[in-house]
Amino acid sequence: MIVPTPSIRLVMSTAPSRDEAGRIAAALLEAHLAACVNLVPGISSLYRWQGEVENADEVLLLIKTTVENLEAVEFTLRRLHSYELPEFLVLRPDAATQAYADWLVAASTHRS
16 A cells, blocks of 8 residues: 655765765664665766866765654764765655555664
8 A cells, every 4th residue: 555655754865985875874774763775886976066067976875764863864974974065855755655654664763
């Protein structure tokens, strides 16, 4: 069954290396701030930075989390990231299967 996902968010970010992306993903998972982080290597990014066009090879992070975790995810990302201004784009999925949505919320909720 497909259901609305009001509390689920997908955060997109990039990192300059697989090692850095892996450290960020591990920290988010360890703290129960994300249910899953996909690391997609081989991204070529062209962007404007400080008046210049830059070109960089990066790793894309797709962070599956909840709206309640967004501030902590951003804090963790900024703390561990080597970029002065790390990418932090939040997308809101319209729907997911009930089972996947339940798993995602449960897996990204810290239990004492």
